Amino acid sequence: MNEFVMALGWLGLYAPVALGAIGSCMGCGIGGSAAIGAMLDTESGHGRFIGVSLMPSSQVIYGIVIMFSLQRDPMTAEAAGAIFGIGLLAGFAMLYAGIRQGEAIASAINASKAKPEIFGISLAPAAVLEGFAVFALVFALVLSGSIPA
Amino acid sequence: MNSRLQYITLITSLPHIGRIFTEHGTGISRYRLEERLKMLEPEHSRLLERIVSVTAWSSVSKIETDAEIIGLASAVIQELTCYPDLQELVLLRMETRTLIAALRRRREGANDAGDVTSWGFGRWCRTIRENWNDPAFGLSHIVPWASEADRLMKGGDHVSFERLVLTEVFRQIGRHSASHEFDFTAVVAYVLRWIIVERWSIYSTVKASERLRGLLAEALKSAPSPFSAVPETEIAV
Numbered sequence: 001m002n003e004f005v006m007a008l009g010w011l012g013l014y015a016p017v018a019l020g021a022i023g024s025c026m027g028c029g030i031g032g033s034a035a036i037g038a039m040l041d042t043e044s045g046h047g048r049f050i051g052v053s054l055m056p057s058s059q060v061i062y063g064i065v066i067m068f069s070l071q072r073d074p075m076t077a078e079a080a081g082a083i084f085g086i087g088l089l090a091g092f093a094m095l096y097a098g099i100r101q102g103e104a105i106a107s108a109i110n111a112s113k114a115k116p117e118i119f120g121i122s123l124a125p126a127a128v129l130e131g132f133a134v135f136a137l138v139f140a141l142v143l144s145g146s147i148p149a
Numbered sequence: 150m151n152s153r154l155q156y157i158t159l160i161t162s163l164p165h166i167g168r169i170f171t172e173h174g175t176g177i178s179r180y181r182l183e184e185r186l187k188m189l190e191p192e193h194s195r196l197l198e199r200i201v202s203v204t205a206w207s208s209v210s211k212i213e214t215d216a217e218i219i220g221l222a223s224a225v226i227q228e229l230t231c232y233p234d235l236q237e238l239v240l241l242r243m244e245t246r247t248l249i250a251a252l253r254r255r256r257e258g259a260n261d262a263g264d265v266t267s268w269g270f271g272r273w274c275r276t277i278r279e280n281w282n283d284p285a286f287g288l289s290h291i292v293p294w295a296s297e298a299d300r301l302m303k304g305g306d307h308v309s310f311e312r313l314v315l316t317e318v319f320r321q322i323g324r325h326s327a328s329h330e331f332d333f334t335a336v337v338a339y340v341l342r343w344i345i346v347e348r349w350s351i352y353s354t355v356k357a358s359e360r361l362r363g364l365l366a367e368a369l370k371s372a373p374s375p376f377s378a379v380p381e382t383e384i385a386v
Contacts, residue, residue: 037161114165
């Protein structure tokens, strides 16, 4: 039983990084595909399309920060349950935010191609999603402080 | 490439069509559009071709009988089982065409609808038959522009009539593709809109008169000669 709880602890510890990386991959893939398509149709502004398509890469960085804040040396059965819960749920939040951010960026690129002046404001939904991912990060850090060493 | 990502690239590579009846034009030539559409999966390319064959006027005008068009529409709708929004779009397009055909028949003096199912398609056939004398064929609650179309057709204002119909078809496409941004339905909606804008943008009085002259020449070529019935001896005299 103790070993199983410890295994869950390790799973929860690495989950934010793994799920965050998957979210970033998918989000950047979606945004990048939109940027590539937009480059076929436009003569300029390619740099900014590629630039915004990389926005979802922040999810994996947040995941790494969460992992370090959850890390306990050595891992104990008392801490493992909390690490599992916080890590896994934070990881899912990063995964979902990354995918949805990619979609929001793809829409923004598509819309701003037709109307370049809305480029900035069209990124607002993607920025809000970034904000939600930051909430997940911050509160994971806050809760990690109350996990027994 | 992942199919979803492929469609994201395809859609974002197509220029914004914008509003109909503006100077903006299609934004992309037929050749370049066909080049971009090569990104479609083979099955989707085939389906798109089938949808265009039943919705675009340039394709339908090559079909000789109403029965063939009705058969083709039924087959295409059947093939689109996995795409309910496209099914509805094709059905609505055929129903709109039925309504226009009914307006034309009534203007030409038809006293009743006759067997609507032999020249029409869709859910409105019975309503049209039962409300033949109503300006909107009893469809004003579903098709609010039908009365206006009737007025324009009776008044002989064909340009305004065409404009009204194309605007409504443009809107129908927008409504049925509103929830699709980066998928096959979105690509089909784009192509159908592009066809409408292209059709309107190539309209011109010069081309129309050229076409009329061509049709007249063709009709005169196949018409019997007024001298064919006269014996050669009489002509010689």
